[in-house]
Each structure stands twice: as structure tokens, then as C-alpha cells.
Amino acid sequence: MKPISRRAFLAASASAVAAPAVAGTRQQPGMLDAIIVGAGAAGIAAGRRLAAANKRFLIVEAAERIGGRCFTETQTFGAPYDRGAHAVHTPDINPVAKLAARAGLEVYPAPGGEKLRIGRRDARTNELEDYLATIVRANRAIGDVARAGKADVAAAQALPKDLGDLRPSVEFYLGPHTCAKDLAEISAFDLARSAERDVDGFCRQGFGALVTRLAQGLPVQLATAVSNIDVNRRGVELRTSKGYLTARGAIVTASTGVLNAGKIRFEPELPRRYGEALGKLTLGHYEQVALEFPGNPFGLQSDDLIFEKASGPRTAALLANASGGSLSLVRIGGTFARDLAREGEDAMVAFALEWMTSLFGSQAKQAVKRTHATQWAKEPWVLGGFSAAAPGGQPGRRALMEPVRDRLFFAGEAVHETQWGTVGGAWESGERAADALIRRIGR
Ligand SMILES: Cc1cc2nc3c(=O)[nH]c(=O)nc-3n(C[C@H](O)[C@H](O)[C@H](O)COP(=O)(O)OP(=O)(O)OC[C@H]3O[C@@H](n4cnc5c(N)ncnc54)[C@H](O)[C@@H]3O)c2cc1C
Incomplete structure (x- = not known):
């Protein structure tokens, strides 16, 4: 095989991938304006911004699908x-929700208000x-x-001492x-600064489906993992699993x-x-067990959000009959989720069914049809x-917004001071990083 020089390879790869980003403009070989690493919410938002500014760019995505932590699939249950x-969250001001209608998808308001179970009964009004x-x-x-x-x-240190028997529920x-x-692991400042997440909407076709739809037309190269980024005065050079790419x-x-x-x-x-910032902004554990209950055996409302009066950390939140279908989502988090997920899918499903039984009676195990448990902590690219920031880690979110040598910009849910941990926050951070990069390129 004829050897190819690294310089030639770089030029060839850049011109090859530039094409989709410059539809309607003359294609030129050479450097791209920008490369976006990751096609999750932040990467897609950044891509839409760059496309609107007519920049030549490519989104490289390590996984074989778009969406990252925002992922709808229909294979497991035959429904989104x-x-x-x-x-x-807060659909009235959520940048993704605002784009749904134009993308032909529906975001409808959640019923609002949550319910509390005390053992196998609903909490009375005064208890709630x-x-x-x-x-x-x-x-x-x-x-x-x-x-x-x-x-x-x-x-945890800031909590009032007199929470009584509601302490485990409040802590959860x-x-x-x-x-x-x-x-015990979360910065009081970070939690205090997080934006309200109490008013929700749901996308009928799935939140992941919406984010994926918004990526339509963007140049995304899947199954391409970036392993090195060299930041120099002329731009950036990325080593990927499919070769080198350069951009400004x-x-x-x-x-x-x-x-x-x-x-x-x-x-x-x-x-x-x-x-230092990254080290204090580690990912927490958040997993979900999906249980299919045909025929609504517990008589719950569509999108009912239900908690229990818990006696310890082995507890969960239930979103019942998601979008009026037969899927119930049992969500767990923190150390308990980490430990349970390590035991595997069977243990997670067993917990979810026992928990449902403790809340709604023994028919949970008989009534369930198909099940699925997530393993986000094991997803290699997540x-x-x-x-969630460790104590002292809140300012790290802002620190990550500062570009490195005016060439390298970080974005993603962690790079938002108030909407961290959300798709809306990831989206806004992607837009902000793209705007900053466009300003830099324009100079
Ligand atoms: C179980 C669960 C439930 C959640 N529930 C909600 C909710 O109800 N509402 C809400 O708003 N938020 C929720 N979130 C949080 C939300 O999903 C995230 O905040 C958001 O999706 C993050 O988007 P992002 O673009 O920052 O990151 P990601 O979605 O992680 O996207 C980053 C992308 O980069 C890719 N990548 C990583 N490394 C490389 C590499 N080296 N080379 C190339 N590509 C790479 C990844 O594959 C990924 O696609 C939930 C999260 C989880 C896990």
C-alpha cells in the first residue's frame, strides 16, 4: 500500500467531512472551522448554531447513535x-421544548403535583x-x-435537624x-443555585426522539471516538478512531x-x-427500571409521579403509565443506585418489583410483562x-466556560451554572460555546 503522509491525511479527511456542513457553499479542502466532540444535546445545539452561521464543521460521535443521555428507542417495548x-423541565422556557412543534413533535404539560404513598395507601391531604x-x-x-x-x-450538613420520620424521603x-x-456528597451552593425543575412537560414521541430530530441535516460522523486533542496557535488537531481532523x-x-x-x-x-473543576463535577448515579404493566392494574393516572414515605435509602420514584401507555419508570439514584446497578439488571428489576409490591400489593410481580434496566454508569462514552458538584465545586461550572487558548471550548450539562444535569442546560451550554467560537473565528 502506498504510504500517506500525516499532512495529506489531515487535508483529505478535513475536505471529505466538510461537505455536509457547507451545503450550498463552495467546498474547500483544508481546515474546518470547528469540530464538535459528541452528538448529545449540547453537541447538537452547538451544531445548529454553527450551521446557522454558515460555518464548516463536523460533529464526531463515539457511539453508533445520536443523542447521548437523551435516547428514545422503540425496540424493547414496541413503543417510545x-x-x-x-x-x-420548565417547558415554557426550555429551549428544546420551544423547537418541538416546528420539528413535528408534541411536548405536552405533565399533570403537575406529585403523590406520596405511605405503605400501601395514598397519603392523606395533610400528610402530603x-x-x-x-x-x-x-x-x-x-x-x-x-x-x-x-x-x-x-x-446534608445544611439540613434542619428536626425532619423527623420524613428525613429519608426528603433526603431522597x-x-x-x-x-x-x-x-452528603453535594455542594449546598450547587443545589441552591439549581433552577426549579418542578414544572415538567413530556414529549409524546420521546425526549430522545425530539433531540435526534433536531439533529436532522447536521454533519455527524458516528462511531468515531476522539482520543487526543492538540491545541495550538493555528487551531486544533484531533486524533480519532478513524484518523486525524483539524479545525480552527x-x-x-x-x-x-x-x-x-x-x-x-x-x-x-x-x-x-x-x-480541579472536573474533579469536583463528577457524575452521580441515576438509573431506571422500566416495567411494562398492560391494562393499568394499579389504576394509576397517566404520568403520575409517585414517591413513598421511605424508611431509608432503598427507595425510588415512580413515573406511572408514561404518556398514557403501559410503561412505568422506577428511578433510583445516588449510592443506592450505584450499588444496585453493580449487581446487574436482574437485581434492579427484582428491587423495582418488590418496591412496587410494597406500594401497590402483590399483583406487581404477576402483572409485569417486559422489563428493562439501564446501566448508564457502564455506558463507555457516558x-x-x-x-452534581462536590462541596466547593460550584464555581467549576463557570471555570469550564473559559476557552482554552481561545480554541477549545467545553459544553454539556456540567457547564451550566443553574440548569446542570438537564437537557435544557446542556442545550444552552452548547449554544453558548458555539457563539463564543464563532466570535473567535470571526476575529
Ligand atoms: C437516567 C437519566 C435520566 C435523566 N432524566 C432527565 C430528565 O428527565 N430531564 C432532563 O432534562 N435531563 C435528564 N437527565 C440528564 C440529561 O440526560 C443530560 O443532562 C443531558 O442529556 C446531557 O447532554 P450532554 O450533551 O451534555 O451530554 P451527553 O448526552 O453525554 O452527550 C455527549 C456525547 O459525547 C459523546 N462522546 C463522549 N466521549 C466522546 C469521545 N471521546 N469522542 C466522541 N464522542 C464522545 C457521547 O457518546 C455522547 O453522545 C437524565 C439523565 C439520565 C442518565
Whole structure:
């Protein structure tokens, strides 16, 4: 075989991949304007911004599909099933929700309000009010720490002491359920700054389906893992599993799990503050067991969100009859999710069925048809649920927004100060990084 020089390879690969990004403009060989690493929500948002600005770019994606942690599939249950993100938080202001109608998909409002089970019965009105008021009180106490301007502490330390027998439920709600980590591991500042996530919508066709639809027409190269990024004065050079690519700048949207695992090496090494930021923005654990219950055997409403009065950390949240179908999603988080997921899918399904039995009676095991349990912590290009800052780690989100040598930009859910851990936050961070890169290129 005739040897090909590295320089020639770079030029050839750049011109080959540039074509889809420059539809309607003259194709030129040579450097791309930008390379986006990752085709999740942040990468797609960045790509749409670059396409709108008529830039020549490519999105390289390690996995064999688009969407990252926002993934709808129909094979397992024969109906749309969101394995990752499902709730479209605050749809009125969510940038992804706003694009749904034009993309031909429907985002409808969640019924609103959550329910509480106490053993096998519904909580009475006063019990539910007490539960909700206690969550508000605990949340406020965490916020008070941040407002007092004192040093950051673990959110667990900021909790009121007198939560009584509601403590495990409150800890689950604010910790594993909201942040994918136990409150002992989460920065009070980070939790206090997180945007409200109480008003939700759902995409009837699946949140992943919506995000994937929004990637239509963008140049995405799948099954292409980036392993090295060399940032120099002229631009960036990326080593991928399919060869080298060069561009004037890059946007990296890989999760903090992937970055902390050293799956992408940077040349020269990233300045220390980036490593410190990433080290305090690790991914928590968030997993889900999907249970198919044909015929609604428990008589629950469509999209009912149900918690239990828990006695310890072995607890979950239930989204029943998702979008009026027969799928119920049992969601677990934090240390409990990590440990249970390590035991494997069977153990996760067994827990979910026992938990459903403890809430709704013994017919859960007989009534279930098909099941599925996620393993996000083992997905090689994700490695966890979503980021929550360790105490002292909140400023790291802003630190990651600073470009490296004006060429390398980070984006993704972790790179948002208030909407971290959400698709909307990832989307906005991708747009922001693309805007910054466009400004840099324009100079
Ligand atoms: C179980 C679960 C439930 C959730 N529920 C909700 C919810 O209801 N609502 C909500 O708003 N959010 C939810 N989230 C969080 C939400 O899914 C994420 O915040 C969001 O999808 C993150 O998008 P991203 O683009 O930042 O990252 P990702 O989705 O992780 O995208 C990054 C992409 O980069 C690719 N990649 C990584 N490394 C490389 C590499 N070296 N080379 C090339 N490509 C690479 C990955 O394959 C991936 O596709 C949930 C998350 C989980 C796990």
C-alpha cells in the first residue's frame, strides 16, 4: 500500500467531512472551522448554531447513535421508551421544548403535583402537605447556607435537624432524585443555585426522539471516538478512531465522567484549574427500571409521579403509565443506585418489583410483562448519570466556560451554572460555546 503522509491525511479527511456542513457553499479542502466532540444535546445545539452561521464543521460521535443521555428507542417495548432524560423541565422556557412543534413533535404539560404513598395507601391531604412543606423547608435551609455567604458545605450538613420520620424521603427527593448523588456528597451552593425543575412537560414521541430530530441535516460522523486533542496557535488537531481532523476550534461536550476517566488527552495538558473543576463535577448515579404493566392494574393516572414515605435509602420514584401507555419508570439514584446497578439488571428489576409490591400489593410481580434496566454508569462514552458538584465545586461550572487558548471550548450539562444535569442546560451550554467560537473565528 502506498504510504500517506500525516499532512495529506489531515487535508483529505478535513475536505471529505466538510461537505455536509457547507451545503450550498463552495467546498474547500483544508481546515474546518470547528469540530464538535459528541452528538448529545449540547453537541447538537452547538451544531445548529454553527450551521446557522454558515460555518464548516463536523460533529464526531463515539457511539453508533445520536443523542447521548437523551435516547428514545422503540425496540424493547414496541413503543417510545426514554432510557435517559424523559422530563422536559420548565417547558415554557426550555429551549428544546420551544423547537418541538416546528420539528413535528408534541411536548405536552405533565399533570403537575406529585403523590406520596405511605405503605400501601395514598397519603392523606395533610400528610402530603406536611411532606411537601418539609421538602420546601429543607431546600430553604440549604439555600440559606449559600445566601449567608459562608463557606460551602455538603447539603446534608445544611439540613434542619428536626425532619423527623420524613428525613429519608426528603433526603431522597433532594439528593438521589434531584441530583443523582446523596446529600452528603453535594455542594449546598450547587443545589441552591439549581433552577426549579418542578414544572415538567413530556414529549409524546420521546425526549430522545425530539433531540435526534433536531439533529436532522447536521454533519455527524458516528462511531468515531476522539482520543487526543492538540491545541495550538493555528487551531486544533484531533486524533480519532478513524484518523486525524483539524479545525480552527473545537467544542468538547463529552461528560465529566469521560473527561475524568482520561479518555480524551489534551496537548498541552489542560491548565490545572480545568482538572480541579472536573474533579469536583463528577457524575452521580441515576438509573431506571422500566416495567411494562398492560391494562393499568394499579389504576394509576397517566404520568403520575409517585414517591413513598421511605424508611431509608432503598427507595425510588415512580413515573406511572408514561404518556398514557403501559410503561412505568422506577428511578433510583445516588449510592443506592450505584450499588444496585453493580449487581446487574436482574437485581434492579427484582428491587423495582418488590418496591412496587410494597406500594401497590402483590399483583406487581404477576402483572409485569417486559422489563428493562439501564446501566448508564457502564455506558463507555457516558460513565454515569449527571453532574452534581462536590462541596466547593460550584464555581467549576463557570471555570469550564473559559476557552482554552481561545480554541477549545467545553459544553454539556456540567457547564451550566443553574440548569446542570438537564437537557435544557446542556442545550444552552452548547449554544453558548458555539457563539463564543464563532466570535473567535470571526476575529
Ligand atoms: C437516567 C437519566 C435520566 C435523566 N432524566 C432527565 C430528565 O428527565 N430531564 C432532563 O432534562 N435531563 C435528564 N437527565 C440528564 C440529561 O440526560 C443530560 O443532562 C443531558 O442529556 C446531557 O447532554 P450532554 O450533551 O451534555 O451530554 P451527553 O448526552 O453525554 O452527550 C455527549 C456525547 O459525547 C459523546 N462522546 C463522549 N466521549 C466522546 C469521545 N471521546 N469522542 C466522541 N464522542 C464522545 C457521547 O457518546 C455522547 O453522545 C437524565 C439523565 C439520565 C442518565
